[in-house]
Amino acid sequence: MSGVPGSYYLPNPSVWPIIGSIGLFSLALGFAMLLNDVGAGPWIMLCGVAIILYMMAGWFGTVIGESESGHYNDHVDMSFRLSMGWFIFSEIMFFAGFFGALFYARMLAVPWLADTELLWPGYGGGWPTAGPEGETAIAADTPVQAGQFSTIGAWGIPFVNTAILLTSSVTVTIAHWALKNNDRGKLVLWLAITVVLGAIFLVLQAMEYIHAYSELGLTLGTGVYGATFFMLTGFHGFHVTIGAIILTVILFRCIRGHFKPKYHFAFEAAAWYWHFVDTVWVGLFIFVYVL
Amino acid sequence: MMKMPVFRITAITSFLTGTAAFIAAPNLYAEWGLNLPPPSSPVAADILDLHNMIMLVCLIILIIVSGAMFWSVFRHRKSRGAVAAKFSHSTKLEIVWTIIPFLILVGMAIPSTNVLLKMEDTTDSTLTIKVTGYQWKWRYEYPEQGISFFSTLSTARDQIENKADKGENYLLEVDNPIVLPEGRKVRILLTANDVIHAWWIPKFGVKKDAIPGYINEMWVNVDEPGTYRGQCAELCGKDHGYMPIVAEVLSEQDFNAWVESQTQLQAVADEAADKTWSSEELMARGKEVYGQCAACHGAEGQGVPGAFPAIAGSAIATGPIDSHVDLVMNGRPGTAMAAFKTQLNDLDVAAVITYQRNSFGNNTGDAVQPAEIKAKR
Amino acid sequence: MATADIAHHDDHDHHPYGFMRWVTTTNHKDIGTMYLIFSLVMFFVGGAMAMMIRAELFQPGLQVIDPQTFNMMTTMHALIMIFGAVMPGFVGFANWQIPLMIGAPDMALPRLNNWSFWILPFAFTMLLGTLLVEGGGPAGGWTLYAPLSIQGGMGVDMTILAIHMMGISSVLGAINVIVTIFNMRAPSMTLMKMPLFVWTWLITAFLLIAVMPVLAGAVTMLLTDRHFGTAFFDPAGGGDPVLFQHVFWFFGHPEVYILILPAFGVISEIIPTFARKPLFGYDSMVFATAGIAFLSFIVWAHHMFTVGMPLTGELFFMYSTMLIAVPTGVKVFNWISTMWRGSMTFETPMLFAVAVVFLFTIGGLSGLMLAITPADFQYHDTYFVVAHFHYVLFSGSIMAMMGAVYYWLPKWTGHMYNEKLGQLHFWLTAIFFNITFFPQHFLGLAGMPRRIPDYALQFTEFNVVSSIGAFGLGIAQLLFVYIVVQTIRGGQKASDEVWEGSHGLEWTLPSPPPYHTFATPPQVR
Ligand code: HEA
Ligand code: HEA
Numbered sequence A: 001m002s003g004v005p006g007s008y009y010l011p012n013p014s015v016w017p018i019i020g021s022i023g024l025f026s027l028a029l030g031f032a033m034l035l036n037d038v039g040a041g042p043w044i045m046l047c048g049v050a051i052i053l054y055m056m057a058g059w060f061g062t063v064i065g066e067s068e069s070g071h072y073n074d075h076v077d078m079s080f081r082l083s084m085g086w087f088i089f090s091e092i093m094f095f096a097g098f099f100g101a102l103f104y105a106r107m108l109a110v111p112w113l114a115d116t117e118l119l120w121p122g123y124g125g126g127w128p129t130a131g132p133e134g135e136t137a138i139a140a141d142t143p144v145q146a147g148q149f150s151t152i153g154a155w156g157i158p159f160v161n162t163a164i165l166l167t168s169s170v171t172v173t174i175a176h177w178a179l180k181n182n183d184r185g186k187l188v189l190w191l192a193i194t195v196v197l198g199a200i201f202l203v204l205q206a207m208e209y210i211h212a213y214s215e216l217g218l219t220l221g222t223g224v225y226g227a228t229f230f231m232l233t234g235f236h237g238f239h240v241t242i243g244a245i246i247l248t249v250i251l252f253r254c255i256r257g258h259f260k261p262k263y264h265f266a267f268e269a270a271a272w273y274w275h276f277v278d279t280v281w282v283g284l285f286i287f288v289y290v291l
Numbered sequence B: 001m002m003k004m005p006v007f008r009i010t011a012i013t014s015f016l017t018g019t020a021a022f023i024a025a026p027n028l029y030a031e032w033g034l035n036l037p038p039p040s041s042p043v044a045a046d047i048l049d050l051h052n053m054i055m056l057v058c059l060i061i062l063i064i065v066s067g068a069m070f071w072s073v074f075r076h077r078k079s080r081g082a083v084a085a086k087f088s089h090s091t092k093l094e095i096v097w098t099i100i101p102f103l104i105l106v107g108m109a110i111p112s113t114n115v116l117l118k119m120e121d122t123t124d125s126t127l128t129i130k131v132t133g134y135q136w137k138w139r140y141e142y143p144e145q146g147i148s149f150f151s152t153l154s155t156a157r158d159q160i161e162n163k164a165d166k167g168e169n170y171l172l173e174v175d176n177p178i179v180l181p182e183g184r185k186v187r188i189l190l191t192a193n194d195v196i197h198a199w200w201i202p203k204f205g206v207k208k209d210a211i212p213g214y215i216n217e218m219w220v221n222v223d224e225p226g227t228y229r230g231q232c233a234e235l236c237g238k239d240h241g242y243m244p245i246v247a248e249v250l251s252e253q254d255f256n257a258w259v260e261s262q263t264q265l266q267a268v269a270d271e272a273a274d275k276t277w278s279s280e281e282l283m284a285r286g287k288e289v290y291g292q293c294a295a296c297h298g299a300e301g302q303g304v305p306g307a308f309p310a311i312a313g314s315a316i317a318t319g320p321i322d323s324h325v326d327l328v329m330n331g332r333p334g335t336a337m338a339a340f341k342t343q344l345n346d347l348d349v350a351a352v353i354t355y356q357r358n359s360f361g362n363n364t365g366d367a368v369q370p371a372e373i374k375a376k377r
Numbered sequence C: 001m002a003t004a005d006i007a008h009h010d011d012h013d014h015h016p017y018g019f020m021r022w023v024t025t026t027n028h029k030d031i032g033t034m035y036l037i038f039s040l041v042m043f044f045v046g047g048a049m050a051m052m053i054r055a056e057l058f059q060p061g062l063q064v065i066d067p068q069t070f071n072m073m074t075t076m077h078a079l080i081m082i083f084g085a086v087m088p089g090f091v092g093f094a095n096w097q098i099p100l101m102i103g104a105p106d107m108a109l110p111r112l113n114n115w116s117f118w119i120l121p122f123a124f125t126m127l128l129g130t131l132l133v134e135g136g137g138p139a140g141g142w143t144l145y146a147p148l149s150i151q152g153g154m155g156v157d158m159t160i161l162a163i164h165m166m167g168i169s170s171v172l173g174a175i176n177v178i179v180t181i182f183n184m185r186a187p188s189m190t191l192m193k194m195p196l197f198v199w200t201w202l203i204t205a206f207l208l209i210a211v212m213p214v215l216a217g218a219v220t221m222l223l224t225d226r227h228f229g230t231a232f233f234d235p236a237g238g239g240d241p242v243l244f245q246h247v248f249w250f251f252g253h254p255e256v257y258i259l260i261l262p263a264f265g266v267i268s269e270i271i272p273t274f275a276r277k278p279l280f281g282y283d284s285m286v287f288a289t290a291g292i293a294f295l296s297f298i299v300w301a302h303h304m305f306t307v308g309m310p311l312t313g314e315l316f317f318m319y320s321t322m323l324i325a326v327p328t329g330v331k332v333f334n335w336i337s338t339m340w341r342g343s344m345t346f347e348t349p350m351l352f353a354v355a356v357v358f359l360f361t362i363g364g365l366s367g368l369m370l371a372i373t374p375a376d377f378q379y380h381d382t383y384f385v386v387a388h389f390h391y392v393l394f395s396g397s398i399m400a401m402m403g404a405v406y407y408w409l410p411k412w413t414g415h416m417y418n419e420k421l422g423q424l425h426f427w428l429t430a431i432f433f434n435i436t437f438f439p440q441h442f443l444g445l446a447g448m449p450r451r452i453p454d455y456a457l458q459f460t461e462f463n464v465v466s467s468i469g470a471f472g473l474g475i476a477q478l479l480f481v482y483i484v485v486q487t488i489r490g491g492q493k494a495s496d497e498v499w500e501g502s503h504g505l506e507w508t509l510p511s512p513p514p515y516h517t518f519a520t521p522p523q524v525r
């Protein structure tokens, strides 16, 4: 046990990182091949995914084992906390890049294009827009004809989804309190509710995408509006998926009796991540849907 | 003492390299320009003054700063018995060397701002020219005069491949220069067709990016008639280095005469489109036009494997005429193959297609007439 | 059982031997070594590409490589030097030195540390692999500007994905550095007692976490524009090619400080040692570094003065860029004041340090000239810019790294390097560097654009000089490898302090330090 005062847990040599690197490499290589219709691309890519999943299972398994056998102390716990915090910061900056693209396109590029009579005669700009050669935008949630697209109104599914995510932030916090009070039943219940809410969000989001593609003429290729819309909501949806998977894993660990009222960093990390995903959504809701 | 051989070896090597450099440099072209070229427009003159000023300030700073350092390096060395002092900060000094640089910067910012304001003022121009960058040529349009033409590198391939002696204006010469009137404020509208290019003539003191889909503005006012040369200044692909800019500045009179002659040329070209051309005429013309395609598809139609398809034996250039015409006229979106209908007139399109279909081993025997192209526009 | 896992011993750790030791290691010293070797290899690969560039530019006309290949060489040279040589190099120093300098047993997250490194060889295999696929490598410049980068084949996609991998590696590495510094210091090592190298790395790591994801975003948009029909950079769909530049340079400018701040840290360690005098103005050094980092976020568009920004934008970015001269000046003045009235000796590390201060100042001053918008209209995209950034990158970052190798290698290996050869390497490098890059200032002013494989005759002389300098510079680096290998394999025993004036925790350890250090936290005065 890490009873020696001031000692810090240093792991033994590990094969997981190199496995992760090989996985990443074949994922990326396979993807590049897939995009260019080269031979075995999809298979190489799938191999990469499988290797990465194997690595995650193995690596996290090791960490969970170390944690449960009490190798970690407050000091190590603090390292984990700090790194999770900074990791989330890096994610925020990733989204910041896409938000920046949205603001730039909407506030600067489109008005400039609209002013460029010489090249784009008759283009009026405005937002939403698919650009001078793209489809014309019509009122939100209206069925479209050829050459038109319509956007998704803020107060339907997106609003419901906002409510769902905000609620799930509350439920995960309730679960956290329960964990601190060592009320395991309540913990599992509220955490399960959180996971279910996340899943509902994803289902609604998927329905929304289908609606957009099949009825609103709104796709990735719908000019800069479609590009920013799907890039932002898509990456967010991807993060929700990851967050939901993490929460599910944590849920199973809770059911198995992992975590202690005082030491439960993995739980907290998952909760932080979930709050981060929610916060980004609020930004999305305001800047992508409402305004 | 230990340092001596080190110094000696380096001294010898650097001496040898220096000499080698001098011998190797063919003094033929000796120009050794050390500063911005002499300005030919008020803006370029302002920039030169500004440049000289900031350059001088920077040099003085460098001399003072490195002077202090090297003085210390020579005086405060242990081998001269220097004993280390103990001081490790001085708030007073630190405030001083925060404030003084700041003031110097303010002193530099003021004249810079003035020059910038002047450059950005495109009002009161008396002539507008639209410049469009293509991979890898420029198009110049004079909307008010109804003139439009392309400008491409005219240096012979042999010179580039070292098979012939290089001419005086190697890589800085074009077939059709942009023509400007002397002493008039000319507004230039810049855009591009495919990727970003940048239009730059050093002696004019202007450089601006030509961006697809957007229009940038700038102005020039050249003091004296003459020929001025520059280059594309934004990486635009394979032949970025072969995309020169040449401006012919003419007196008011000569400029008007030039406008006149261009208008006539345009009329002749329009007529040519209606006439029926013989295969030989088309092939001869097509060979000339093909020069524009050779950058990608190769002088012998061989293409660049993996990047640009060969014309020799190409399924399109030997297949149905319609799809060949369609490809050349409309290009292929998302690739470097541009829609040439906006760049070539009917005769040229017809000629180059005829040429491609009957050269490099392709022998379809087809001849495409300008009238057919006109019908497809 | 578990006790064996804990790092309070030295010898009887069980770990795999041979190749697997290096692949699976979680030891900061091993990982630091691997980073440094990787960096050296990449320096040579990138350098070999620079040699091809200079060979082609030796004379006007096309001799060695065709224009498309030339563009690939330029692009790959820069990507490899920046992401392969300089960044991993400094991470290597961070790995070795930060735990030693703050009295920590290792990095905070050793397994993650291993992963940060081991992503890199794969990422660069991917990047170099582009040269083998149809269509070849990326040829749009390291800045990958749209729409040029929309053209091109699979090589561009592989480059984008390689950049994603490098980004993951950098972000994970940076998180590790920050956490180590915040959480692993010996109890009495307060923030304001940390060596400056640690401080500059702390701020560098922050910059990395803040901007690498933005780069990832930029290249992701490029990828979707290439393959998924989005129109971020396509005006016909309402996008703007310049948007890419804004996002890229929002990353790109902080990136150049990522490349130089650790070098500042190294210089701030070396100069006091050989001046035998404490660093002048420690506090203001820390604040200046933070100031540079802050300003770096609001100056990005100085790379884009010619894109036709609104006037207010041009003025704002001109003024903010100029301001960076103030905190950077503070650093330069503090270094000189540290030397002032010191008792200096000039072993190889000090020679490099003095040269860096002098040559970086030249590069910084030419940077200041570039910041002046109207003048930049003349300088932009010419060899004046190329000269500027090689002065800050080569004689700033790379030469600082070389100084650092000479400075710390005796500590790491327990052997002294050959001082005579070291000095010879220094002089050859410094002289040939200047022969290579000083004339490029003149070329730029005379109007030679960058990124061209062939040039007009008036540029011949200086290009000849520059190419000859470059070949000399390249050959001189073989000497560097020789010296390093020689030192690793043996040589005069180094003492624990190594340098007479050395100061700091790392010098209290034996040379070489044991595999695990500071199992119990040291006391800091
Ligand atoms: C390590 C990398 C590094 C560093 C540290 C810097 C530092 C600086 N750079 Fe540089 N830069 C690059 C790497 C770097 N740069 C690269 C790679 C490019 C090209 C990218 C590409 O296009 O491919 C580039 C390009 C570049 C441009 C764009 C040029 C163009 O394309 O047209 C500009 C313009 O403003 C610029 C400015 C500056 C400034 C003002 C600083 C300042 O930080 C310098 C500050 C230092 C000093 C000023 C000297 C010391 C100070 C004193 C002695 C105090 C007294 C001084 C005064 C009062 C003046 N740089
Ligand atoms: C840290 C960054 C870094 C470093 C260290 C260097 C180092 C060098 N660079 Fe580079 N360079 C850049 C960053 C860097 N560069 C960037 C960012 C660009 C812009 C790219 C762009 O426009 O997109 C650029 C562009 C650039 C150009 C302009 C190209 C163009 O515009 O077309 C040139 C031309 O001279 C050049 C030259 C050199 C030379 C001669 C060196 C020398 O210092 C290298 C010294 C050589 C060696 C260390 C190698 C020794 C090798 C051998 C002896 C060969 C034998 C070995 C083997 C084959 C294994 N560089």
Ligand code: CUA
Pocket: B133, B134, B136, B196, B197, B198, B232, B233, B234, B235, B236, B237, B239, B240, B241, B243
């Ligand atoms: Cu056109 Cu470079």
Ligand SMILES: [Cu+2]
Pocket: C252, C253, C256, C300, C302, C303
């Ligand atoms: Cu910059």
